Amino acid sequence: KQEVTQIPAALSVPEGENLVLNCSFTDSAIYNLQWFRQDPGKGLTSLLLIQSSQREQTSGRLNASLDKSSGRSTLYIAASQPGDSATYLCAVRDNNAGNMLTFGGGTRLMVKP
Amino acid sequence: KAGVTQTPRYLIKTRGQQVTLSCSPISGHRSVSWYQQTPGQGLQFLFEYFSETQRNKGNFPGRFSGRQFSNSRSEMNVSTLELGDSALYLCASSLNGGLGEKLFFGSGTQLSVL
Numbered sequence: 001k002q003e004v005t006q007i008p009a010a011l012s013v014p015e016g017e018n019l020v021l022n023c024s025f026t027d028s029a030i031y032n033l034q035w036f037r038q039d040p041g042k043g044l045t046s047l048l049l050i051q052s053s054q055r056e057q058t059s060g061r062l063n064a065s066l067d068k069s070s071g072r073s074t075l076y077i078a079a080s081q082p083g084d085s086a087t088y089l090c091a092v093r094d095n096n097a098g099n100m101l102t103f104g105g106g107t108r109l110m111v112k113p
Numbered sequence: 114k115a116g117v118t119q120t121p122r123y124l125i126k127t128r129g130q131q132v133t134l135s136c137s138p139i140s141g142h143r144s145v146s147w148y149q150q151t152p153g154q155g156l157q158f159l160f161e162y163f164s165e166t167q168r169n170k171g172n173f174p175g176r177f178s179g180r181q182f183s184n185s186r187s188e189m190n191v192s193t194l195e196l197g198d199s200a201l202y203l204c205a206s207s208l209n210g211g212l213g214e215k216l217f218f219g220s221g222t223q224l225s226v227l
Contacts, residue, residue, distance in 0.1 A: 046215050
């Protein structure tokens with residue numbers, strides 16, 4: 001059974017810092033991995049989707065990498081801003097699990113002005 | 114293009130009652146999935162519907178059920194509510210439910226069971 005873990009569970013940084021969020025998964029037979037952002041009491045906003053054949057994806061100040069063989073992904077946020085404060089979730093889609101995503105527990109990020 | 118719409122935004126029910134939640138996917142999207150989010154268990158998959166058929170189901174009791182209509186709108190129903198059903202229920206849609214597609218989530222329905 002796929003398990004997804006995110007470390008750290010919470011992170012507080014001063015504005016302007018570059019930071020890395022980690023995601024690990026136990027079964028490397030994944031089709032893709034998606035990073036989401038969630039603001040308190042709200043739904044999920046998709047940030048980046050990495051297919052299993054890709055190594056990384058970039059969008060603005062965000063860069064996500066994937067190392068399928070070692071079961072890891074990282075989300076790099078450059079020059080963090082207070083508006084980046086949110087919970088970041090990674091989710092994997094397994095090869096044989098249809099459209100079901102398995103989520104990690106999330107990293108709660110606070111960027112202080 | 115409108116996003117995924119979930120109604121109602123908030124619900125308060127008492128134990129033993131039943132509840133129906135609604136989800137309208139992005140126009141043109143035919144796959145709808147439902148997830149439950151709680152502080153203790155995080156996000157867990159409930160089920161997925163495509164072309165009015167349940168295509169995949171998570172590990173939840175039979176009190177949780179759903180359906181999809183011909184216009185791709187979906188409802189989920191929880192019968193005999195328990196305190197532990199209090200959660201944020203999120204709906205997600207994608208074009209055809211293909212493995213390579215992004216999922217787009219709604220803002221959720223916050224259910225409180227008293």
